[in-house]
Amino acid sequence: MAKQDTNLAASRLEGTGACALELSGVARHFGALIALSDINMRIAAGERRAVLGSNGAGKTTLFNAITGDFECTSGRIQFFGEDITEIPAHERIRRGLRRTYQISQLFDGLSVLESVFLACRGVSRRRFSLLRPMDRDANMAQAHSILHAVHLEDDRDLLVSTLSHGRKRQLEIALALAGAPRFILFDEPAAGLSPTERRDLVAILNALPDHVGYIIIEHDLDVALRVSKYVSMMHNGRVFKEGTPEEIENDAEVQAIYLGGGHG
Known part of the structure; x- marks a missing residue:
């Protein structure tokens, strides 16, 4: 250089x-x-x-x-x-530290919201909890906020497998935003x-x-x-x-x- x-x-x-x-x-x-x-x-x-x-x-x-x-x-x-x-x-x-990959690495059987929620849960202190999320669960609230940021809030209930390639790319960005990157x-x-x-x-x-x-x-x-x-x-x-x-x-x-x- x-x-x-x-x-x-x-x-x-x-x-x-x-x-x-x-x-x-x-x-x-x-x-x-x-x-x-x-x-x-x-x-x-x-x-x-x-x-x-x-x-x-x-x-x-x-x-x-x-x-x-x-x-x-x-x-x-x-x-x-x-x-x-x-x-x-x-x-x-x-x-x-977060990253995305050239080839999508997503769980096709989950919904968009479930995917982002689990990503948020996975980097939280309660990641090993087996309890279902409550209405005011902080990780669920963050998941909704992230979906809004990556323009996927209207697709939150869709299965990942049904998303277009472009939507899957947006979901990968959402997963990278989970927690506090x-x-x-x-x-x-x-x-x-x-x-x-x-x-x-x-x-x-x-x-x-x-x-x-x-x-x-x-x-x-x-x-x-x-x-x-x-x-x-x-x-x-x-x-x-x-x-x-x-x-x-x-x-x-x-x-x-x-x-x-x-x-x-």
């Missing part, structure tokens, strides 16, 4: 007093295959960051390392100042969506509370650049360029590699 890019990244954190996520020299090897190499990132609390790159650039592997689905071969990961490098994935969730990793949430659904997705992401930061991996550049304030470009397992959406969109090297010489 160029020195000026490093200075720019550092300057965004000056005076904030909070770094949500910090990766220092993170690498992940699969035998002789180097999937990630010397990844260094600092992401401020509440920041919205896009991570872009072609297939095989290492984006999803990066997410898996952050969430604990993959162990780091080397390097360190800190989450709001705490070293989580050796902490298992479920403990990272309890600390407020401090930071979310969105893995290609616009994949397979219609133009109307993509506009709805942009509206949902831009309306998230300011304190909830996120990283979004997305092949749809129009979506990624409209919901992020800063962009990291990956290539061959490394971060090779960083900047604002405008800087990345107008960068000649980025255009040559990813945009086919231009972006309309």
Whole structure:
């Protein structure tokens, strides 16, 4: 990464007093295959960051390392100042780290409301309770609030199996919002969506509370650049360029590699 890019990244954190996520020299090897190499990132609390790159650039592997689905071969990961490098994935969730996946991982036999309620219950102190929720159950109230935020309140009683692909993507965002998320990793949430659904997705992401930061991996550049304030470009397992959406969109090297010489 160029020195000026490093200075720019550092300057965004000056005076904030909070770094949500910090990766220092993170690498992940699969035998002789180097999937990630010397990844260094600092992401401020509440920041919205896009991570872009072609297939095989290492984006999803990066997410898996952050969430604990993959162990780091080397390097360190800190989450709001705490070293989580050796902490298992479920403990990272309890600390407020959430993610979505490229392939939907939902329970088709549940209703939309049941799915979100169980997600809220699963990260609460009463997660092991066998009692049915009362009318004033805090987790149920939060579930209804989340469904409103992701535009699914009218579908709350539908079975997940009956939802369209776009609605299932919205439900995945709802599940990521369960509990009290401090930071979310969105893995290609616009994949397979219609133009109307993509506009709805942009509206949902831009309306998230300011304190909830996120990283979004997305092949749809129009979506990624409209919901992020800063962009990291990956290539061959490394971060090779960083900047604002405008800087990345107008960068000649980025255009040559990813945009086919231009972006309309």
